[in-house]
Amino acid sequence: MAEPGGNALTWKEFGEEHLDALTGLAEACLAADGGLPLFARRPLLRARLLQTRTLGGWQDGGLVAAVGVGTGGQPATSTGLVHPAWRGRGLGSRLLSWADEQAGDADLLLTTESCSPGADALFTARGFELTFTEWVLRHDLTTLPAVARPDGVTTEPVTLDSELFETYRASFADRPGFGAPTAEDWLGDLRDDDEYRPDLSLIARGPDGTAVGFLNVIDNWIDQVGVVPGWRQRRVGAYLVAAALRSLAGDGAREAWLCVNDNNSAAALYRRLDFADAGRRARYLRRRA
Secondary structure (H helix, E strand, O other), X not given: OEOOOOOEOEEEOOOHHHHHHHHHHHHHHHHXXXXXXXXXOHHXXXXXXXXXXXXXXXXXXXXXXXXXXXXXXXXXXXEEEEOHHHOOOOHHHHHHHHHHHHHOOOOEEEEEOOXXXXXXXXXXXXXXXXXXXXXXXXXXXXXXXXXXXXXXXXXXXXXXXXXXXXXXXXXXXXXXXXXXXXXXXXXXXXXXXXXXXXXXXXXEEOOOOOXXXXXXXXXXXXXXXXXXXXXXXXXXXXXXXXXXXXXXXXXXXXXXXXXXXXXXXHHHXXXXXXXXXXXXXXXXXXXXX
8 A cells, every 4th residue: 555655665564573673663662752661572472462453554674664453352452553653644643544444343552662652642542441550760870969877777699588579569569459469479470580590689787687678679670669668768679679770780780770660659759869850661451332
């Protein structure tokens, strides 16, 4: 078919053999919009785009638009991308209409790891509700924040045991949407992650030795920071983050990353510690009934 402006696109399915092309497309979108840099890695690309049905737009052998739709559950799920140079030509609307058709009678959940203002406007105009949004924050480790140690608090590397899990549970149980995993599942996920850094992850203790907070590091990501309710507002979280940044810098990392929900008060803390906005990831849902 002929696209606006006289550019001819070929539309066809894509698969595992097109991962290099998908990587290039994801990298171009991340460069333009920011977002989760892990999106350009193959495990997440596979999960988001190599779904039940796929459709890609190709021009002169290059992939300029792509969408995947998973139809095996309720809701159906979809992720789509349009190369920045090809936006404003109706390709995003076409991908969304195609995904909607594939979903059939199921609700449709849109996942974007590199959200742009144009995508947000399109999804909202088509009746999708924003159900989740998370800021991606980056810290340049050439400059490190100084946070005084809270009175009576000591820190040490974590041990993957029941105490760490109970500290996590106590820190997050009062948060909306807490999923209440089992200790076996939560600790098992950490043990199975090849990039988990127990040597850089920390547990904080109060004067009596009781655990009052924790921080987990995966690769150069601060994955989770938690403080038990009775110890909040005492700089424990800020101290843990600053200590982790120093450790990452000492380990040779040049940058550190984290994600924070837009309604999480900790976002202000991270920005005070010189984390900078590096994009947004989001979820949008349209219910059939």
